[in-house]
Amino acid sequence: MTLELMAVGCGTVFDQYYLPALQKLESRGMVRVVALVDPNPGRTAGIQKHFPSAGAFATPAEAFAVTTPDLTIIASPPNLHAEHALSAFRAGSHVLCEKPMAASVGDAERMVAAASAAKRVLAVGMTRRMYPCLTEARALIASGALGDDLSFVYREGGVYGWPVSTDFAFRRATAGGGVLIDKGTHVLDFLAALFGRPTAAAYADDGYTEGVETNCRIGVEFPGARGTVQLSWSQPLVNGFHVHGSAGELTLHPWRLDAVRFRKKGGPWETRISAATWPGDLRQEGKRGTPWTYEECVYYQIVQSLRAVTHGEPVPVTGEDGLLIVHTIDSCYRRATPLRLEWLPEAEQAQADSRHWSRRQ
Amino acid sequence: MSGAIAILGAGGFVGARMLEMSFLAGRTDIVPVVRSFRSVARVANLGMSHRLGDASQPESLERALAGCEVVVNLTTGDPADILRTTRSIYRAAVASGVRLLIHASSATVYGQVAQPDLPDDSPPQLDHWMPYAREKGLAENFLRDMMAERRLDIVVLRPGLIWGPRSPWVIRPAVQLASGSAYLVGDGGGICNLIYVDNLVRSIEAVIAHPRQVSGFYNVADDETTTWREYYAAFAAGLGVDPATVHTVPADRFRTGLGGLAEELKKLPPYQWLKYRLSPETKSAIKLRLKLAFDRDGPAQSGNSASPEVTRDMWHLQTTRHPLPTSRFKAAFGHQNRSSFASGLAASLAWLRFTGFDQGRAQDSPGQGSAP
Numbered sequence: 001m002t003l004e005l006m007a008v009g010c011g012t013v014f015d016q017y018y019l020p021a022l023q024k025l026e027s028r029g030m031v032r033v034v035a036l037v038d039p040n041p042g043r044t045a046g047i048q049k050h051f052p053s054a055g056a057f058a059t060p061a062e063a064f065a066v067t068t069p070d071l072t073i074i075a076s077p078p079n080l081h082a083e084h085a086l087s088a089f090r091a092g093s094h095v096l097c098e099k100p101m102a103a104s105v106g107d108a109e110r111m112v113a114a115a116s117a118a119k120r121v122l123a124v125g126m127t128r129r130m131y132p133c134l135t136e137a138r139a140l141i142a143s144g145a146l147g148d149d150l151s152f153v154y155r156e157g158g159v160y161g162w163p164v165s166t167d168f169a170f171r172r173a174t175a176g177g178g179v180l181i182d183k184g185t186h187v188l189d190f191l192a193a194l195f196g197r198p199t200a201a202a203y204a205d206d207g208y209t210e211g212v213e214t215n216c217r218i219g220v221e222f223p224g225a226r227g228t229v230q231l232s233w234s235q236p237l238v239n240g241f242h243v244h245g246s247a248g249e250l251t252l253h254p255w256r257l258d259a260v261r262f263r264k265k266g267g268p269w270e271t272r273i274s275a276a277t278w279p280g281d282l283r284q285e286g287k288r289g290t291p292w293t294y295e296e297c298v299y300y301q302i303v304q305s306l307r308a309v310t311h312g313e314p315v316p317v318t319g320e321d322g323l324l325i326v327h328t329i330d331s332c333y334r335r336a337t338p339l340r341l342e343w344l345p346e347a348e349q350a351q352a353d354s355r356h357w358s359r360r361q
Numbered sequence: 362m363s364g365a366i367a368i369l370g371a372g373g374f375v376g377a378r379m380l381e382m383s384f385l386a387g388r389t390d391i392v393p394v395v396r397s398f399r400s401v402a403r404v405a406n407l408g409m410s411h412r413l414g415d416a417s418q419p420e421s422l423e424r425a426l427a428g429c430e431v432v433v434n435l436t437t438g439d440p441a442d443i444l445r446t447t448r449s450i451y452r453a454a455v456a457s458g459v460r461l462l463i464h465a466s467s468a469t470v471y472g473q474v475a476q477p478d479l480p481d482d483s484p485p486q487l488d489h490w491m492p493y494a495r496e497k498g499l500a501e502n503f504l505r506d507m508m509a510e511r512r513l514d515i516v517v518l519r520p521g522l523i524w525g526p527r528s529p530w531v532i533r534p535a536v537q538l539a540s541g542s543a544y545l546v547g548d549g550g551g552i553c554n555l556i557y558v559d560n561l562v563r564s565i566e567a568v569i570a571h572p573r574q575v576s577g578f579y580n581v582a583d584d585e586t587t588t589w590r591e592y593y594a595a596f597a598a599g600l601g602v603d604p605a606t607v608h609t610v611p612a613d614r615f616r617t618g619l620g621g622l623a624e625e626l627k628k629l630p631p632y633q634w635l636k637y638r639l640s641p642e643t644k645s646a647i648k649l650r651l652k653l654a655f656d657r658d659g660p661a662q663s664g665n666s667a668s669p670e671v672t673r674d675m676w677h678l679q680t681t682r683h684p685l686p687t688s689r690f691k692a693a694f695g696h697q698n699r700s701s702f703a704s705g706l707a708a709s710l711a712w713l714r715f716t717g718f719d720q721g722r723a724q725d726s727p728g729q730g731s732a733p
Contacts, residue, residue, distance in 0.1 A: 153717070155716075155717050157716070159402075159403055160399055160402030160403060161399060162399055162402075163397070163399055164397075164398045164399055164402075165398065166398060167398045167401050167411070169402070170398075170401050170402060170405040178405055178406065205406075206406045207406045207408075208384070208406055208407055208408055209408060210407075210408025210409075211405055211406040211407050211408030211409075212405050212406065212408075213406055214402065214403065214404070214405050214406040215406070230717065233402045233403065233405065234377065234402070234403045234404070234406075234527075235526075235527050235712075235716065236532065236716065237716045237717055238716055238717035238718055238719070341715070342711040342712075342714075342715065343526040343708040343709070343711040343712040343715065344385075344708075345559075345708075347385075348381075348382070348385045351385040351386075351387075352385060355385075
């Protein structure tokens with residue numbers, strides 16, 4: 001079976017991650033890319049070279065007028081996700097929407113409602129859900145190996161290096177926020193997959209009146225766990241995820257997607273390799289595999305979204321899951337306070353506080 | 362001053378700090394210029410409007426400089442591009458009617474500061490082994506020739522090692538001290554020639570504010586003369602690391618280790634050629650397989666056990682014998698070093714704590730590891 005597929009938004013995310021995965025899927029006969037949509041004809045032309053069957057369109061409306069793909073991948077700017085997803089549902093297509101699902105709670109709610117009304121799949125591209133280490137960590141926590149009173153620290157930061165082709169990610173109007181929307185979406189979803197429903201207890205960032213945050217710190221609580229998330233676009237942090245419980249502790253392996261490190265209280269560290277696999281094709285009893293790289297995770301995520309269309313299997317992240325994270329992020333922004341940057345001279349800290357974006361309301 | 366101040370390299374370490382200081386001081390005449398949109402991210406919190414300008418495309422740079430009276434060149438990048446970029450920036454500045462071009466060079470053009478009281482306009486050492494130093498020297502010589510043409514005022518600043526929060530010269534010693542791989546060459550008596558990033562920014566601001574033409578070469582450095590022994594000892598004390606864990610390596614000559622060889626290999630043209638041509642997917646797959654092949658995957662390290670990896674640039678820096686003379690700058694622009702070594706150290710340690718740095722965990726260092 002070959003499914004027809006459309007891509008809306010042919011920028012850097014599509015170019016870096018979706019393009020190689022779709023080339024593989026097309027070469028293996030699972031999909032045929034029939035339409036590429038982007039207002040920049042240079043971008044669609046560049047990608048069209050890899051997909052000979054694909055037509056190039058400036059808007060989703062133009063594309064849906066001539067084709068109804070089985071699955072529409074939405075990788076446009078976040079403030080356009082809702083509009084583009086709704087067009088797809090109206091046309092009868094299923095949707096895999098790149099993260100962040102939407103730039104506002106209202107948009108995310110409209111997407112979930114539209115998918116439900118159209119009886120179509122709405123999958124959200126949270127690639128980290130495909131990490132085998134997540135399965136291993138979840139199993140360890142569920143087994144009680146860490147005990148109770150779980151606390152964690154999740155830090156992820158570095159100087160931004162993503163080769164973006166526009167500045168939409170750095171403007172509140174188009175992106176909805178900064179590093180919290182970008183990295184935080186992934187991190188909060190990863191934590192939600194481990195611990196359940198998140199509740200933002202505290203939030204501070206460094207965004208000023210006209211800017212978006214490049215650093216933030218979140219106090220976040222889950223049923224049975226609480227901790228801190230710290231994110232940065234502007235500087236390296238001591239990156240890692242560390243969970244501590246009454247009976248043991250766990251960290252993600254620093255660079256292996258399939259491993260965690262675990263130790264019982266007072267015991268030596270051991271590396272646990274996950275045996276988790278994902279379907280690699282659309283056959284009922286087809287080949288399964290373990291993703292080792294981020295790019296492979298994207299491949300398996302698309303396959304799983306296609307299997308949701310063909311076999312009715314669950315997607316890794318549903319629209320409702322995505323909505324939960326959009327709600328959590330919204331809750332963070334609603335309680336935003338200035339992040340204390342203690343290395344700045346006092347006069348600058350005072351200025352930073354007074355010019356924080358939350359003061360404008 | 363009526364025109365705006367263009368900051369080229371606004372997304373870099375010094376550029377970003379200059380924007381932050383200017384923004385928090387309420388300045389509205391700063392125009393950040395970046396080569397690509399990704400550089401905007403580092404300072405996206407300020408919400409400033411950026412202009413795109415690529416020194417490899419002079420016409421784009423000329424557009425970016427429209428209406429600017431001053432250009433501050435803080436660009437960094439491949440050493441092979443330094444001279445070409447400098448020429449391009451100069452030409453765009455002239456074409457745009459810029460009054461003053463401030464060019465950030467480097468004290469490395471001198472090599473190791475081989476004599477005390479080195480005149481600021483001493484010619485650069487063009488036979489230096491380090492490509493970065495050679496190319497910076499060639500760029501200086503180009504600007505020296507252009508100063509003679511007097512089409513605009515050109516000030517070349519030569520900072521030493523720029524340190525402070527977010528600086529590689531803070532991250533490196535902290536990481537080394539935490540992992541037990543810190544080392545001193547000989548007795549550690551070599552001179553660091555530091556300049557705290559805020560002092561450098563204030564020096565640039567003083568040049569911009571100067572009312573008269575001031576073309577020339579000026580060294581800039583902190584007031585204190587700090588040896589490498591003192592620098593590492595200060596960080597060790599601040600991080601709670603036993604200074605006895607700092608290794609000593611011979612000062613008589615540089616000996617290449619495995620790490621040094623790997624660094625040299627990365628500078629070779631075939632490596633650079635491949636680096637920019639392989640797809641991200643292929644690069645991650647190669648990296649992963651190399652790591653899996655060589656990884657011993659032991660338990661989390663408790664620190665203080667790693668061997669030093671002596672690099673050629675660090676060995677040479679640590680054998681610098683004299684402080685950089687800065688009297689010429691002070692005579693022309695006044696004393697701008699409001700941050701002392703003690704206050705800079707306190708700020709750097711506060712920043713390290715903010716990043717989550719904990720000396721007890723060797724793998725826990727800024728930028729190390731990755732939360733997938």
